[in-house]
Amino acid sequence: MFRATAPLSRTVPATADAVAGTVPRLLRAGWYRPTDQGGLRGAPRPAVQEVHRRTAELYGTRVLREGFTDSPLRPMPRLAAGALDALGPLAPAEVPQVAVLAYTTPDFEHTTLTASLLQHRLPGEPLCFAVSDQGVLAPFTALRIAVEYARRSHWSRLLLVVVDQSSQPYPGPASGQYAAEHDSAVALLLAWDGGAAPVAGMGQGRADQALPGLRSDLSGAALLAAGTGLATGPGLAPSPGTRRRDAEPGLPCTGVWAALREAPGGRAVIADHDHELDRLAHCTLELPAGEGGVR
Known part of the structure; x- marks a missing residue:
């Protein structure tokens, strides 16, 4: 069973912060951007290419063979894991209760769900899910959702993971805001100190x-x-x-x-x-x- 919205808190403290609002506090961050952006070229994989070709036909697009053979083939889970590694070990008091993944470009591979990977990698098995279909503003939406879960659930730690994945087997934007030219991932560990107070600055x-x-x-x-x-x-x-x-x-x-x-x-x-x-x-x-x- 999945809940579409965070549960409402029944207790709202009558404090100055509840009127003025609170902003999240960044504890630390992990940055991952492979230095070999050219990457190692992938070997042809006819069976995988055929699956993508059939999928592409359903949506009226096509598969680019060079998307398999001329790209570094770094799937989104690997990039997210790199950001978590850069974030470093989490002390018990730092473990997030909710983690949200945000991205614009779809993943190259689908054998592993990145949100599931986050839940597996993080201590305590926090609530994990992904936000997409928001253009370049997906991380802003994801952060607000995560903060709302923390605010309404009396949680104090949240994790925002943002990923850009440049390897795509389908035609995509070659320029402009949506064009991902590099593989990159960011993990932001945040604290929410406002309790049920309103969220400010968003x-x-x-x-x-x-x-x-x-x-x-x-x-x-x-x-x-x-x-x-x-x-x-x-x-x-x-x-x-x-x-x-x-x-x-x-x-x-x-x-x-x-x-x-x-x-x-x-x-x-x-x-x-x-x-x-x-x-x-x-x-x-x-x-x-x-x-x-x-x-």
Whole structure:
């Protein structure tokens, strides 16, 4: 049996935080991007190619033979596992109660479900699921869902795993926001300290709807991590003292989150604009203070 929404909390503390709202706090992060992006070329696998060919015919598309023979063939579970390895061992107090996977490009292989892999790899078998079909804004949706589960279930730890997978046997975007040019994965271990208090610093909608909230959340922020959709999208003028980092192109989902690497402590706003969906999303995180910034 699956629950479509997080269970409602019956206890709402009457505190200042319950009025002002709370933002998630980043504990640490794991970054995985293979250095051999060219990768090892795969050997021809006629049986697997035939399965993909038949599947492609059902959807009116075709299989690219070079997708099997000229790509590194790193499936999504391997990339997610790399991010978990980079995150490092989890102490008992750090174990997440919910873990959400987010991605834009579909997986190359389907023999292992990545969300199931996360549940197997993480101590305590937390609730794990995936969010897709949200364009480049999938991680923002996934984070909000994870926070809502934590808020309503009295949980305090959550994990967001974001993956870009560049190996595809089907024709895909060769340029633009959705084009994945590199394999990359990010794992963000977060704390939710707000109990049942409202979530602050998050918004998603049409640009004209979400932009005022984004501008408001930027006030006093130490960092703006801007996705590629903001390079030519709605204009932003961060406050003096707010540092801006732009996402690297070719990383539809992970690019804007990778911009947090080595970021200084303080409040960070992450934002991106999906031009195809005409939706703007943003969220706010408290980054850990420490030498060298976020690791």
